[in-house]
Amino acid sequence: MLIREAVAADWPRIWPFWHRVVAAGETYTWDPGTTEPDARALWTGPGKRVFAVEDDSGALVASAYLTANYGGPASRVANAGFMVDPDHGGRGIGRALAEHVLAAAAADGYRAMVFNAVVATNPAVRLWTSLGFTVLGTVPDAFAHPRHGPVGLHVMHRAL
Numbered sequence: 001m002l003i004r005e006a007v008a009a010d011w012p013r014i015w016p017f018w019h020r021v022v023a024a025g026e027t028y029t030w031d032p033g034t035t036e037p038d039a040r041a042l043w044t045g046p047g048k049r050v051f052a053v054e055d056d057s058g059a060l061v062a063s064a065y066l067t068a069n070y071g072g073p074a075s076r077v078a079n080a081g082f083m084v085d086p087d088h089g090g091r092g093i094g095r096a097l098a099e100h101v102l103a104a105a106a107a108d109g110y111r112a113m114v115f116n117a118v119v120a121t122n123p124a125v126r127l128w129t130s131l132g133f134t135v136l137g138t139v140p141d142a143f144a145h146p147r148h149g150p151v152g153l154h155v156m157h158r159a160l
Contacts (some may be wrong), residue, residue: 001056006063014052017087022039026121027119027124029143048066049066050063051101055093065080076109079114082124095127095131102158114155117143117155119153120154121151125156135156
């Protein structure tokens with residue numbers, strides 16, 4: 001597995017799984033009908049450092065972005081988004097990518113990372129807690145999950 005900085009030519013390889021994951025409406029707060037141009041702006045917009053993961057065959061199987069969560073005097077708190085192609089889940093790709101991005105955030109001078117809206121039923125909550133994140137609070141019934149109905153959104157934090 002190779003984790004590297006993404007280049008513009010990677011987006012057409014990220015978009016298919018990005019669209020599939022978001023359209024499922026189970027793990028991200030973005031509109032399931034997000035268009036490709038809007039998705040690209042959300043994932044690769046200004047101020048975002050984007051990563052790509054290739055498996056041993058050269059297939060692009062995951063991506064992440066790293067950015068400041070706040071501005072000004074609070075700009076040393078990072079935010080990130082992670083997405084693994086569902087066809088490649090369960091192989092440790094998400095954990096490896098998370099560890100890589102956390103290390104990159106620390107190297108970039110961030111002091112902490114915050115996730116603003118982690119769907120409470122998202123299996124990734126286990127990953128984040130295993131990597132030292134804590135749930136600071138939960139907004140109850142804030143997310144309309146297509147299978148579970150209204151579920152909470154966690155605000156999660158980890159010092160770097």
